[in-house]
Amino acid sequence: MNSLLVIAGMTLREAARRRILWTALGAALMLLAVFAVALRLQVLEFQTRPMSPFVRYQVESGMLMVGLYTCDLLAVVMTILTSIDTLAGEMSSGTIHAIATKPVGRWQIMAGKFLGFVAMVTVYVALTFAATAGVAYWVTGVVPAHPLHGLVLITFECFIALSLTFLCGTWFSTLTNGVVVLGLQGLAFMGGWLEQVSGFSQSAYVVKVGVISSLIMPSESLWRRAAYEMQTPLAGSLSFSPFANVSIPSLSAVGYAAVYLCAIVALAVYRFQRRDL
Amino acid sequence: MTASMIDPSVVIETAGLRKVYGTRVAVQDLTLQVARGEIFGFLGPNGAGKSTSVKMLLGLVRPTAGDARVLGRPLSNVDVRRLIGFLPEEFRFYDWLSAVELVRFHGRLCGMTAERLRTRVPEVLGRVGLADHASQRVRGFSKGMMQRVGLAQAIVHEPEVLFLDEPTSGLDPMGRRMVRDVLRAERERGATVFLNSHFLSEVEVTCDRVAFLKDGAVVMTKDLRTHQNDAIRVVVHAKDVGPLAMSGLEQWAQNVDYGGGELTFTVSSQDQLPDVLRHLVTSGAAVSRFTAEEVSLEDAFVRIMGRDAGL
Numbered sequence: 259m260n261s262l263l264v265i266a267g268m269t270l271r272e273a274a275r276r277r278i279l280w281t282a283l284g285a286a287l288m289l290l291a292v293f294a295v296a297l298r299l300q301v302l303e304f305q306t307r308p309m310s311p312f313v314r315y316q317v318e319s320g321m322l323m324v325g326l327y328t329c330d331l332l333a334v335v336m337t338i339l340t341s342i343d344t345l346a347g348e349m350s351s352g353t354i355h356a357i358a359t360k361p362v363g364r365w366q367i368m369a370g371k372f373l374g375f376v377a378m379v380t381v382y383v384a385l386t387f388a389a390t391a392g393v394a395y396w397v398t399g400v401v402p403a404h405p406l407h408g409l410v411l412i413t414f415e416c417f418i419a420l421s422l423t424f425l426c427g428t429w430f431s432t433l434t435n436g437v438v439v440l441g442l443q444g445l446a447f448m449g450g451w452l453e454q455v456s457g458f459s460q461s462a463y464v465v466k467v468g469v470i471s472s473l474i475m476p477s478e479s480l481w482r483r484a485a486y487e488m489q490t491p492l493a494g495s496l497s498f499s500p501f502a503n504v505s506i507p508s509l510s511a512v513g514y515a516a517v518y519l520c521a522i523v524a525l526a527v528y529r530f531q532r533r534d535l
Numbered sequence: 536m537t538a539s540m541i542d543p544s545v546v547i548e549t550a551g552l553r554k555v556y557g558t559r560v561a562v563q564d565l566t567l568q569v570a571r572g573e574i575f576g577f578l579g580p581n582g583a584g585k586s587t588s589v590k591m592l593l594g595l596v597r598p599t600a601g602d603a604r605v606l607g608r609p610l611s612n613v614d615v616r617r618l619i620g621f622l623p624e625e626f627r628f629y630d631w632l633s634a635v636e637l638v639r640f641h642g643r644l645c646g647m648t649a650e651r652l653r654t655r656v657p658e659v660l661g662r663v664g665l666a667d668h669a670s671q672r673v674r675g676f677s678k679g680m681m682q683r684v685g686l687a688q689a690i691v692h693e694p695e696v697l698f699l700d701e702p703t704s705g706l707d708p709m710g711r712r713m714v715r716d717v718l719r720a721e722r723e724r725g726a727t728v729f730l731n732s733h734f735l736s737e738v739e740v741t742c743d744r745v746a747f748l749k750d751g752a753v754v755m756t757k758d759l760r761t762h763q764n765d766a767i768r769v770v771v772h773a774k775d776v777g778p779l780a781m782s783g784l785e786q787w788a789q790n791v792d793y794g795g796g797e798l799t800f801t802v803s804s805q806d807q808l809p810d811v812l813r814h815l816v817t818s819g820a821a822v823s824r825f826t827a828e829e830v831s832l833e834d835a836f837v838r839i840m841g842r843d844a845g846l
Binding site: 358359 | 590593594595596597613614615616617619621623624625626627628629631640641643644645646685688
């Protein structure tokens with residue numbers, strides 16, 4: 259257990275040094291500034307003409323969801339790009355040889371590294387989420403409906419991406435790993451949209467394709483559940499967008515994602531235990 | 536499992552260890568024993584399977600077949616690694632760490648306490664000649680300095696068995712001497728050393744025993760302490776060397792070659808020379824000249840591996 263924590267601590271330090279993390283934080287700050295300016299302009303615009311507080315609240319809530327969606331996308335991409343190298347890169351460079359010959363089980367190496375990234379991702383998501391929600395509250399006074407549910411689901415979504423970079427890292431090189439996991443994320447995104455489309459078109463086939471995509475990569479359905487939890491009940495029916503839900507993932511979909519996460523981590527450990535280094 | 540596999544004086548023992556990658560055989564049949572307290576040299580050209588063999592012994596690579604034990608325990612045993620140190624061929628690690636942090640991290644993975652590491656880490660860094668660079672980040676280290684810090688992490692926990700894969704590649708002559716001194720000190724402490732190296736002259740002065748690996752199999756082991764197994768190369772100028780003389784030679788000689796009045800072969804001991812000469816004369820050969828000389832490690836290597844062995 260001690261060794262696992264030593265590896266987790268070292269991984270956290272290594273991850274915190276990645277340039278991509280700080281680039282993502284910088285990007286998040288820039289987007290936050292754009293978000294704040296847009297919100298402020300909207301508020302000023304509202305002040306120039308008479309408007310029902312109800313409609314104003316719905317529009318501002320919708321804009322908050324845009325900010326949170328951006329925050330979610332950036333967190334997932336940051337998670338993938340910082341972690342694709344941790345196993346694949348260390349195996350190809352031979353760095354892993356000095357660690358895997360210590361009295362440490364391979365599962366401990368994997369779990370320690372995973373924990374290190376979990377800590378980093380959790381802090382990153384909490385910071386950017388709190389900053390986005392904080393800016394929205396400061397400018398408009400609007401807050402997400404269930405912010406904690408949303409925060410947990412977005413963090414969970416990042417863990418799904420993280421587990422896949424670990425699993426694919428036991429198979430592929432760093433670059434291939436990145437392409438595969440970003441590709442899966444793209445599939446999830448497309449699946450989410452197809453389910454939205456099918457909500458309008460009532461097409462059973464499109465629903466099936468969307469559901470299968472979400473089963474292969476359930477990250478986007480977690481975002482859509484997070485959006486459902488955070489937005490006002492009316493907002494979902496107002497528009498057609500990735501942050502407003504026509505088709506809302508059920509709690510079973512969240513349960514499936516939890517089982518998926520455990521299965522992917524278990525498979526990654528199994529692969530890492532058996533493979534030659 | 537053979538009886539010797541539970542013999543405490545045998546630290547490393549393998550029997551028919553084999554590794555196949557797809558259709559490529561990396562290690563054909565590794566069968567060897569290394570005794571406690573030995574510095575054991577593992578020699579072979581590039582691609583002979585040396586690194587794969589070491590990786591199998593360390594549990595990094597899963598053997599396709601065969602059996603092996605280190606300190607009496609199977610390769611899958613994680614706890615035994617507390618007693619093992621390893622310097623990979625090209626040691627690399629997070630380059631933003633200082634030398635002290637790097638060695639401390641590896642010591643902690645070996646279960647050492649923070650208190651013990653406070654004294655032990657500066658001690659080993661001093662032994663590998665990095666005392667003045669202890670707090671520097673390894674990013675600025677040369678290849679030789681990385682090998683030194685790699686050696687420090689391999690010995691920090693005072694292992695019983697030390698595996699070193701080409702420890703002196705990238706080191707200058709002073710660095711090579713340092714490695715030699717560290718290895719001898721480790722042996723005096725009671726450690727067993729398993730050394731992969733290309734530097735034959737260095738192996739000759741450092742190792743107690745060597746094994747020659749060719750095409751993934753041990754083709755010869757040689758004890759450098761007693762010289763008992765030293766090969767003697769014999770050159771005989773003789774006429775009338777008939778089939779009787781040639782077939783009779785086989786009881787002593789290896790690598791027999793006859794042509795143009797010159798007969799060459801090797802024998803394993805000086806003591807055999809009178810019998811060989813007597814046999815040649817009594818079987819009808821007209822011997823005009825008979826010379827014998829000891830074969831150096833390099834000669835032995837070239838003879839076993841062939842002239843272009845990829846050294």
